[in-house]
Amino acid sequence: MTMLERAVGAAVARIEGRDKVTGAARYAYEYPVPDVVYAWPVQSTIARGRVRVIDGDAALSQPDVIAVLDSGNAPRLQPTDDAEMAVLQSGDVAYRGQIVAAVVAGTLEAAREAAAAVRVDYDEDAHDVMLRTDDPQIFAPETVNAGFPGVLDVGDVERALAAAPVAIDATYSTPAEHTSPMEPHATIAIWDGDALTVYNGDQGPWMTSMALAALFGLPGGAVSVIADHVGGGFGSKALPRPPTVLAALAARAVGRPVKVALTRQQMFSLVTYRTPTIQRVRLGAGRDGRLAAISHDSLQQSSTLVEFCEQTVTPTRIMYAAPNRRTTHRLAQLDVPTPGWMRAPGEMPGMFALESAMDELAYALRMDPIEVRVVNEPSADPESGLPFSSRNLVACLREGAARFGWAERDPTPGVRRDGRWLIGSGVAASTYPVYTMASTAVARAEPGGGFTVRVAAADIGTGARTALAQIAADELRVPLERVGIEVGRSGLGSAPFAGGSMGTSSWGWAVSKACRALVKELAERSGAIPSDGLETQADTTEDLQNRKQLSRHAFGAQFAEVRVDADSGQVRVDRLLGVFAAGRIVNARTARSQLLGGMIMGLSTALYENLEMDPQSGDFANHDLAGYHIASNSDVRRIEAHWIDEHDDELNPVGTKGIGEIGIVGTAAAIANAVHHATGSRQRHLPITLDRVRATLPR
Numbered sequence: 001m002t003m004l005e006r007a008v009g010a011a012v013a014r015i016e017g018r019d020k021v022t023g024a025a026r027y028a029y030e031y032p033v034p035d036v037v038y039a040w041p042v043q044s045t046i047a048r049g050r051v052r053v054i055d056g057d058a059a060l061s062q063p064d065v066i067a068v069l070d071s072g073n074a075p076r077l078q079p080t081d082d083a084e085m086a087v088l089q090s091g092d093v094a095y096r097g098q099i100v101a102a103v104v105a106g107t108l109e110a111a112r113e114a115a116a117a118v119r120v121d122y123d124e125d126a127h128d129v130m131l132r133t134d135d136p137q138i139f140a141p142e143t144v145n146a147g148f149p150g151v152l153d154v155g156d157v158e159r160a161l162a163a164a165p166v167a168i169d170a171t172y173s174t175p176a177e178h179t180s181p182m183e184p185h186a187t188i189a190i191w192d193g194d195a196l197t198v199y200n201g202d203q204g205p206w207m208t209s210m211a212l213a214a215l216f217g218l219p220g221g222a223v224s225v226i227a228d229h230v231g232g233g234f235g236s237k238a239l240p241r242p243p244t245v246l247a248a249l250a251a252r253a254v255g256r257p258v259k260v261a262l263t264r265q266q267m268f269s270l271v272t273y274r275t276p277t278i279q280r281v282r283l284g285a286g287r288d289g290r291l292a293a294i295s296h297d298s299l300q301q302s303s304t305l306v307e308f309c310e311q312t313v314t315p316t317r318i319m320y321a322a323p324n325r326r327t328t329h330r331l332a333q334l335d336v337p338t339p340g341w342m343r344a345p346g347e348m349p350g351m352f353a354l355e356s357a358m359d360e361l362a363y364a365l366r367m368d369p370i371e372v373r374v375v376n377e378p379s380a381d382p383e384s385g386l387p388f389s390s391r392n393l394v395a396c397l398r399e400g401a402a403r404f405g406w407a408e409r410d411p412t413p414g415v416r417r418d419g420r421w422l423i424g425s426g427v428a429a430s431t432y433p434v435y436t437m438a439s440t441a442v443a444r445a446e447p448g449g450g451f452t453v454r455v456a457a458a459d460i461g462t463g464a465r466t467a468l469a470q471i472a473a474d475e476l477r478v479p480l481e482r483v484g485i486e487v488g489r490s491g492l493g494s495a496p497f498a499g500g501s502m503g504t505s506s507w508g509w510a511v512s513k514a515c516r517a518l519v520k521e522l523a524e525r526s527g528a529i530p531s532d533g534l535e536t537q538a539d540t541t542e543d544l545q546n547r548k549q550l551s552r553h554a555f556g557a558q559f560a561e562v563r564v565d566a567d568s569g570q571v572r573v574d575r576l577l578g579v580f581a582a583g584r585i586v587n588a589r590t591a592r593s594q595l596l597g598g599m600i601m602g603l604s605t606a607l608y609e610n611l612e613m614d615p616q617s618g619d620f621a622n623h624d625l626a627g628y629h630i631a632s633n634s635d636v637r638r639i640e641a642h643w644i645d646e647h648d649d650e651l652n653p654v655g656t657k658g659i660g661e662i663g664i665v666g667t668a669a670a671i672a673n674a675v676h677h678a679t680g681s682r683q684r685h686l687p688i689t690l691d692r693v694r695a696t697l698p699r
Contacts, residue, residue: 007470007480008654011589014466015485016229016459025229028201029186029261036188036257037066039250040111041243042101042118043269044093047127047618048335051091051120054101059114064106067254068118071100075252077245078217083305084338085215087245093122094305095337096618097269099242104250104258127335129618131276131301135332138299144309144329145345146500152317152383155324157282160293164284168360172281172353172684174668176611176620177274178267178628179342182461183231185271186261187247195222196248202227203238204497206456209490211240212248225490230460234601235341236271237460238499243270268623272340273611275300275310277349281357284324289367289375291322296354299330303338307331310339311346315431315665316354318553321378335618341499343601344661347432348668352605355428355669356684359676363413369427369673370397370406381551389650392581393429393555399644400427400557400579414680421563423574424678428669430580432662434552435502436652438544440493441510443472443518444535450482453515456495457487457507462660463590464503470586471508471654475515494539501554501658504586506540509652514538516653550650554657556580558599558666562674569694571675573603576639576667581646583657591659595641598663604631606668610687 019025044051056068074088087099101118105111128135141150161167181201188199196216202208205225213223230237243260251258262270277300284293298312313327342348362369374394380387401407409425410416416423441455453472459465469485476483486492496506517536522529561575576599585591608629614621622628641663648655668686676682681696 007473008586009588010470012466012470012480012587013589014463015469016465027183027229027231028188028199028227029259031188031199033188033190033257036259037104037106037254038108038111039102039104039246039258039260040115041099041246041266042103042115042120044096044098044100046093046122046124047096047129049093049122049124051093051100052123053121055119058117058119059103062110062114062117064110065103065114066106067104069102069104069250069253075249077215080215084242085240085245087242087249094303095335097337099246102246102250104254127618129334129336129613130615131278131299131332131334133278133299138330138332140328140330141307141309144311146311148311148314150309150329153326157293157295157324157326160324161282161284161295164292165287166285166361166364168283168357168364170281170357170360170684172279172356174277174349174352174686175609176276177342177605177609178611179234179236179272180625180630181232181234181236184262184264184267185237185241185243187244188257188259189247189251190257191251194218197224197226198244198248199226200244201230201237203230203233203458203460203499205458205488205490206493206495207497208240215245216248226488227458228488230458233460234343235345235499238341238497241271265624268620269337272338272342274342274345275302275339277312279312279353281353283357283361285361285365287365289365289372291320291376293324294320294322295326297328297330298350299332301332301334301336301339303336304333306338307333308338308340312350315347315350317383318381318551319354319429319431320376321382325382343598344432344664347661347665348605351430351665352668352686355666356672359426359673360682368411370401373397373429384551386549386551389550389552390646390648391553391555392644392646395644396555396557396579396581399642400559400577403579403642404559404577413677418563420566422566422678423563424674424676425559425561426670426673426677428558428666428673430556430558430662430666432501432554432658432665434505434554434651434657435500436505436509436544437496437502438539438541439495439506439510440537440539441507441514442493442535442537443514444533445518445522445529446533447529447531450484451476451478452484452486453511454486454492455507455511456490456492457503458498459487460498462498462594463587464498466590467504467586468507468511471511472515475512476519501660501662505652505656505658508654508656509540509543510538512653513540548650552651554580554582554662556662556666558670560670560674562671562678564675564678564693566697569690569697571607571688571690571693573636573671574638576603576636578641578663580643580659580662582643582659582662583646583648583651584655585643586654586656592641594659595663596639598661599639599641599667600631600636602664602667603636603671605686606671607631607687
């Protein structure tokens, strides 16, 4: 790439790609640490109760065993609002699989074998693990994830629904889903006096360092988190989870570095999952398709330890214009592990329900599903009244329809066949908010003519390193190969995690600002670089505080074509197509990869993923990848991701909105709507399994 070419927007290969394919890239578990020992968790075998006694004598008698830790002898932690992090601080059991003890040994094998020899006796209480609408303990939380109000009520929804010429009233459900990143959660913890170093699979090294410092009663700078390479997270590694705390706790207890790596089965209990939902959507519209009323209620679950309520109905608040709107969250705290963030938390399940209901409305009106959405396009944010910084949903729908061949579609359900296969197509809209958090960055001119940019970002497989280097290269006005980028370490400064599709927008703003300052400094020096180099720092805190109040969101349109076996009910996806309006695209290659990955994950939600709770044991019955099914590349024959050229000057200096999550948002609804078009029967409950479809097929 020459100096005259712009790096931003180009399809640049990942700059760390060679290291990854040759094995040179180190992940958390792989760092060579002298004198390291291993901790293995002992997990509860009941869903609710108390530990009466822990007998570790048999474990301690085995070779290489160093310690058996439990709530009676583990180091004390500081009080925390996140009770999931209070590892081994109490004998109370809040869910099956909770850590109640741990064995530390010289080898992984010895720790695992000894953990099986630890005897735990319980006082067991009756448990409740099933989400149901008649649970008397259900309540409406005041606020939900990300600080959104739990309930918003505008106008007279009931009167408007009763008066509407056309109304939809339907209940939809989505199952619990597990994040299942390729790299299992792993941590190496090393104490040096009161300084803690943690090698961690981590989406936010700096934020994790702050959280661990608070938990162990340390100043912020005393904890160093290193996450040079991370093999996926999907939200589960955005904040420290119990295994990370266990590693640090055990290392402090035995005075040696401790390594913890979860098995795939252990992850199903000890890291976050997506809450199941039961959602009721009611729409009232005129014969012209214009909505008079929207009511969207979502019931979901959390643990008894933490009140976590996903913001499931918040996208409904900004999607379509209607004078009467009610959106409510309700929560049941059960004897289950705490759910948390999973790619597009809230937006994915919430938009499945809303976009399915919009499709049902279109059929009730005998109106094209795209046109129903277009006539309800708001001129401003329906919730806040603020102008949108940009909103190109209609452009995405129109572009997607042209690329997909929507105009040739026969709208009548259940009429198109290919032998025994019923063929159908569907559409759904996508949205995701533009989150941006304050970040710092450093740009440095090296004496040899190169440049180094440092920011405490995390590359979790998304290509963040490469995108940030591209931003830096353009701001520095140099070829990409002259820019070195350092990420993945908490010591590089304050920065948010890789989550909420805000990474590039947040870190990129700081990188842009630091590089611009460096260019100015070099110009004032006539390009002269001191022998020890020259560096500038940037902090975007004030920039964020001073920016204009606007409603900032990305939008997209998803199209699906499916075939349904008329005998078995099996669903196959022949084609997925997405068109997105997500601001400026920094790297065409990695952006396409992220959007395709999100769409495939949405397909997986639609057809396969389902954590099945066993009410008797209080555990997920399919807690491994043999029983928990995930889509693969063979599950969709053709998939395309496109984007429109969107310029939005009200975002950040780079003009980015974020792309990591919007790809998943509308996919499940598009597939469900396509199944309806193929069969004539509506699938309101995910996943759309063949038995559910077969039960609705005509005989």
